[in-house]
Amino acid sequence: MIILEEVGRASGGMSLLMEALGVLFLDTLNKYGTERQREGVLPKVASGDAVGAFALSEPCCGSDAAAIETTARRVGGEWSISGRKMWITNGLYADYFLLAARTGAKEERHKAITLFLLRRGPCVETTPIEVMGVRGTGTAEVRLEDCRASDDDIVGRLNGGFExxxxxxxxxxxxxxxxxxxxxxxxxxxxxxxxxxxxxxxxxxxxxxxxxxxxxxxxxxxxxxxxxxxxxxxxxxxxxxxxxxxxxxxxxxxxxxxxxxxxxxxxxxxxxxxxxxxxxxxxxxxxxxxxxxxxxxxxxxxxxxxxxxxxxxxxxx
Ligand SMILES: Cc1cc2nc3c(=O)[nH]c(=O)nc-3n(C[C@H](O)[C@H](O)[C@H](O)COP(=O)(O)OP(=O)(O)OC[C@H]3O[C@@H](n4cnc5c(N)ncnc54)[C@H](O)[C@@H]3O)c2cc1C
CATH class of the missing domain: 1.20.140.10 (Butyryl-CoA Dehydrogenase, subunit A, domain 3)
Incomplete structure (x- = not known):
């Protein structure tokens, strides 16, 4: 927090980038990720060779995050993830997304949301959003079309993402x-x-x-x-x-x-x-x-x- 404060004296945008990456992405992956996920991603992001983003908000829902509509469906032995994420800090630059998706009925709200660690691939399309401040933080809309993930890509518990x-x-x-x-x-x-x-x-x-x-x-x-x-x-x-x-x-x-x-x-x-x-x-x-x-x-x-x-x-x- 003190580091964020010091960096923020020079640039609110740089400080926010570090906050989204260090707290939302890295700390969450460190606490909830499996050993394989942590070993595969944390050193790369910590060294600056890869960038991560925390993708929760959607066009439908920011404050009402339990209502998100991006869905992960079971297809064969895999998950197929489709939907739209909005206002994602670092979204433009991210190699990895810590992504919240619905793994059950919408009525189940927060009880049917799972976090996935998703690597950027051809199924991910990002569009920049012009913002008032913190410019340079790569704020983006992120579109996902049939992105494939395995059970090993779940961060934490199935349907336990909201916690x-x-x-x-x-x-x-x-x-x-x-x-x-x-x-x-x-x-x-x-x-x-x-x-x-x-x-x-x-x-x-x-x-x-x-x-x-x-x-x-x-x-x-x-x-x-x-x-x-x-x-x-x-x-x-x-x-x-x-x-x-x-x-x-x-x-x-x-x-x-x-x-x-x-x-x-x-x-x-x-x-x-x-x-x-x-x-x-x-x-x-x-x-x-x-x-x-x-x-x-x-x-x-x-x-x-x-x-x-x-x-x-x-x-x-
Ligand atoms: C620059 C930027 C970066 C962002 N980065 C990320 C990111 O990295 N990852 C991510 O997932 N999201 C990110 N967000 C999204 C951000 O978290 C949401 O914009 C925020 O939570 C508000 O959601 P919303 O935009 O859908 O507004 P809404 O939820 O639609 O809110 C609209 C208005 O209603 C008010 N309101 C909401 N609920 C209530 C209530 N119960 N009672 C009374 N009033 C209420 C709100 O305060 C607001 O004034 C970012 C947003 C911006 C602008």
Missing amino acids: AIMRALDIGRTAVAGVGLGIMRGAYEEALSWAKERELFGRKLAEFEWAQFELAEIYATIEAAKALTYYSAYLFDARSPLFLLYTHIAKLMVGRWAVEVARRAAHLEGGFGYSKESKAEMFYRDARILEIGEGTNEVMKYALYKFIEKGLPSFQF
Whole structure:
């Protein structure tokens, strides 16, 4: 998470790429994959010789992931996978997909979803999607037409994919907050040096009380975000059941704060902050994904209210 934060200071996109690859793809495969799957893929991806992507969302369903329609059907002794995945980070570049597919009736929802490790082949077609921020993360639509997989390509249990997906996202949410911390710090650092250099009305911008108050508030927000995110990461390391609660709080609050901090940083830069030369402008666009990817703000609140109502479910460390 700290590495994501540091990389995020320079580029939200690079940090998000590392998060999707390192947490969603690698960590999930490491925890749920068989020895053959791990040995065949992890070293190649860790060395940079191959790229992996986590393919869950579809045109029909992002928040309602239990309703996905990509289907794996039994054909002879194999699985035939067909469907469409949407908004897949690294989708353009991926050699391997950790892919969620329906292995039972749609009415069975999350109880009939299986994770497959699928290698890119002629049955996979990817199309780039133009996105507002985090550009360069290879966001793509992924079409699958009769992709063949064997039982050995199942990651975790048949029909047990949803548990692995939820665990990946629960960890991913604190990691995404780390990306947000980096974005906030990068935007703040640029705005601070701008305010110290920029002259108007015969004074430096940083000498105006309004600018001082803006910078102070941005700084306070970053420190609050840091305390929350580090606490969530600490709870994970300490194997505390409270992690599940705090990972949702961190994702919700840091995502929102990152958008606000980047907007205020860009505003301190006036017209420059609206230009492509400004890094605050980039961070502002990058930050918006933090309110959407790996569960929108509303999905975080939905989960939080469930904890309020029912208490914490168990989490597999
Ligand atoms: C740049 C980018 C990268 C992404 N990378 C990946 C990736 O690598 N892998 C992957 O699988 N997915 C990825 N996604 C998809 C992302 O996870 C989904 O876009 C996200 O979960 C939202 O789903 P949706 O787009 O279908 O919106 P919807 O689920 O249709 O939501 C629409 C709106 O309704 C709100 N809403 C949803 N449910 C409720 C509710 N119960 N109550 C009230 N309001 C609700 C949402 O908050 C949202 O505002 C990526 C998306 C983007 C934009």
